Amino acid sequence: MTESRIQRLARIAIVAALYFVCTVALAPIAFGAVQFRLSEILVLLCFYKKDYCYSLVLGCALANLFSPLGIYDVVFGTLATALTVTAVYWCRHLLLATLFPTLGCIIVGLELTILTDAPFLLTCATVMLGEFITVTVVGYPVFRLLERNQGFMKILGLNANAADKKRKNDSSY
Numbered sequence: 001m002t003e004s005r006i007q008r009l010a011r012i013a014i015v016a017a018l019y020f021v022c023t024v025a026l027a028p029i030a031f032g033a034v035q036f037r038l039s040e041i042l043v044l045l046c047f048y049k050k051d052y053c054y055s056l057v058l059g060c061a062l063a064n065l066f067s068p069l070g071i072y073d074v075v076f077g078t079l080a081t082a083l084t085v086t087a088v089y090w091c092r093h094l095l096l097a098t099l100f101p102t103l104g105c106i107i108v109g110l111e112l113t114i115l116t117d118a119p120f121l122l123t124c125a126t127v128m129l130g131e132f133i134t135v136t137v138v139g140y141p142v143f144r145l146l147e148r149n150q151g152f153m154k155i156l157g158l159n160a161n162a163a164d165k166k167r168k169n170d171s172s173y
Helices: 005-025 038-047 051-064 071-090 100-116 120-147 150-155 162-166
Strands: none
Touching: 005 038, 005 051, 038 051, 038 071, 038 100, 038 120, 051 071, 071 100, 100 120, 120 150
């Protein structure tokens, strides 16, 4: 059975809304030099399906409207997310894909340094640490477990073997 355009748009909108709500609800820890943006776990959805790249960029842009850094975070934070989710989508290894959000923090660290005069290396390191813990340490094992759940994969609009199909030509996995 193929997915209708309405189902696809609804799924994209739901994930964008989920990212937005999780970020804004946890705003005290989601913004700033030390941040644990738990909604970032959702970037791993992009590993499985390109549609979720749109969801995460939209959700991030909307959430960043509430950032203390204002329009700068909307532009640069969303740019970092767009680059990150694109890299996650094209990656063939889920574990490796979890590292791209950490690297995307260079843009956020630079943004914070320019706008707040915070030291770049320290700011970048703290943002990267939060991202690494959130996406790699927590998100990776969660998604490895969820990959085995056919019901969850179906809810995401994926077949049960989506991760395996993505890696089919990669013999090193």
